[in-house]
Amino acid sequence: MIETQARVVKADAGSAWVEPRPHSPCGQCDPETGCRTLNIARLFRNGAGHFRVADPLGVSPGDWVTVGVPEEGMLKSALVVYLVPLAGLFAGAALGAPAGEFASVCAAALGFSACLLGVKRFGRRADAALYTPTIIAKFDRSSVPQRKPCRSRS
Numbered sequence: 001m002i003e004t005q006a007r008v009v010k011a012d013a014g015s016a017w018v019e020p021r022p023h024s025p026c027g028q029c030d031p032e033t034g035c036r037t038l039n040i041a042r043l044f045r046n047g048a049g050h051f052r053v054a055d056p057l058g059v060s061p062g063d064w065v066t067v068g069v070p071e072e073g074m075l076k077s078a079l080v081v082y083l084v085p086l087a088g089l090f091a092g093a094a095l096g097a098p099a100g101e102f103a104s105v106c107a108a109a110l111g112f113s114a115c116l117l118g119v120k121r122f123g124r125r126a127d128a129a130l131y132t133p134t135i136i137a138k139f140d141r142s143s144v145p146q147r148k149p150c151r152s153r154s
Helices: 036-043 071-099 101-125
Strands: 002-012 015-020 051-054 064-069 134-139
Touching: 015 064, 051 134, 064 071, 071 101
Parallel strands: none
Antiparallel strands: 002 015, 002 064, 015 051, 064 134
16 A cells, blocks of 8 residues: 555545645755756646545545555556556557658557557456555544745755
């Protein structure tokens, strides 16, 4: 189980919106530019950084919780999302190659698109419990040691 700590921002029936706890410094930060991983994450961040998770415990806004995702689900979803479209791209390019460069490019685009549709279909049919982040525990904020903030946070 992959786990992280988060603060509940909003609670709905059966689900909650959480804000993950800021990460702790890993010791690998560049003294000049700060944490490169955090800088890359900021590029792809959408909105305020709140995420919807399943809530079997009935939490309230302001509660601190532990959110978990089964490791198997993370590995399978990464495999499907990254490797399947890439395989479709290469297979399409290889199948179209005998007909020429333009046909190879078109077949690669077609193979990639078809695999993306397959990934979307897989996402709809997948076992939700395996891929859904879920609140697995509530805890008291005072019992958690305070971490010093990463100097690259703005």
